[in-house]
Amino acid sequence: MDLAVAERLEMFGVDERQADLYLRLLNQGPKTLGQLVELFGMSRTDMLAALGGLQEKGMIDESSDLPPKYGALPIEAALNAAVMKQAHDLRRMERSKQDVIDLVNSRFRED
Numbered sequence: 001m002d003l004a005v006a007e008r009l010e011m012f013g014v015d016e017r018q019a020d021l022y023l024r025l026l027n028q029g030p031k032t033l034g035q036l037v038e039l040f041g042m043s044r045t046d047m048l049a050a051l052g053g054l055q056e057k058g059m060i061d062e063s064s065d066l067p068p069k070y071g072a073l074p075i076e077a078a079l080n081a082a083v084m085k086q087a088h089d090l091r092r093m094e095r096s097k098q099d100v101i102d103l104v105n106s107r108f109r110e111d
Helices: 003-012 016-028 033-040 044-056 075-107
Strands: 060-062 069-072
Touching: 003 016, 003 075, 016 033, 016 044, 016 069, 033 044, 044 060
Parallel strands: none
Antiparallel strands: 060 069
């Protein structure tokens, strides 16, 4: 894995395992879950968690084939999707901020 790229991907909410997975899919093309488990030597559960994180960020696609294959979006599209996801999360946090402040102040008000 290219550590310089992996470190920069962290800014987009991608952990080291997800970065390695994304870069391998980008380089090697779509793979099934079984192929990825064998390639990475990790459990199906851990692989599904890594795939789920990348799917949530919009950086990979899952085919409708049986068994499904997972493929990386081109880097620009993947990073745009990750930025949009983080922007959405930030807007949601901003909208909820005052509700949390009011709730905490009402329950933990110092008298």
